[in-house]
Amino acid sequence: MKCFKSGKQRRSEIKTARRQRRAVAVVAELPVYLPASRWVPVDPARLQPNNSYGQSDFVTRGFYLDRPFRCVDCGADCIWSAERQRWWYELAGGSQYSTARRCAACRDQERQRQRAARLAAGHAAKNALILRSTAKFDQK
Helix, strand or coil: CCCCCCHHHHHHHHHHHHHHHHHHHHHHCCCCCCCHHHEEECCHHHCCCCCCCCCCHHHHHCEEECEEEECCCCCCEEEECHHHHHHHHHHCCCCCCCCCCCCHHHHHHHHHHHHHHHHHHHHHHHHHHHHHHHHHHHHC
16 A cells, blocks of 8 residues: 655755765765864754754754864853764753853863852741741740
């Protein structure tokens, strides 16, 4: 028995096939001097869905490339590696339109600062709760 597909399913198959052909063509056009460690293929099925009409540049291209950026805290010039981008976008579920902003050292400092702030906020809330409960007890 013949299985029929909806127009939406067929369009999805056509787009996937086009994307795969485009990725193969782009990889074939990569310069010979670009080592394989500097680019990693994209798996669009693992990316988080977004409500944009377009696609991010790495999805269109078909692979991640090392991207240079400047740390917003210390101003150091850094490289966001292709493998790290794959982890962020596909495994951690980061937005396709986000990029690296901090170097590893500044990221660790920011995490410690946030942890200390949460701890201080927790202590402040706990102390306020204790003060309220003792105030109620003193009124009786």
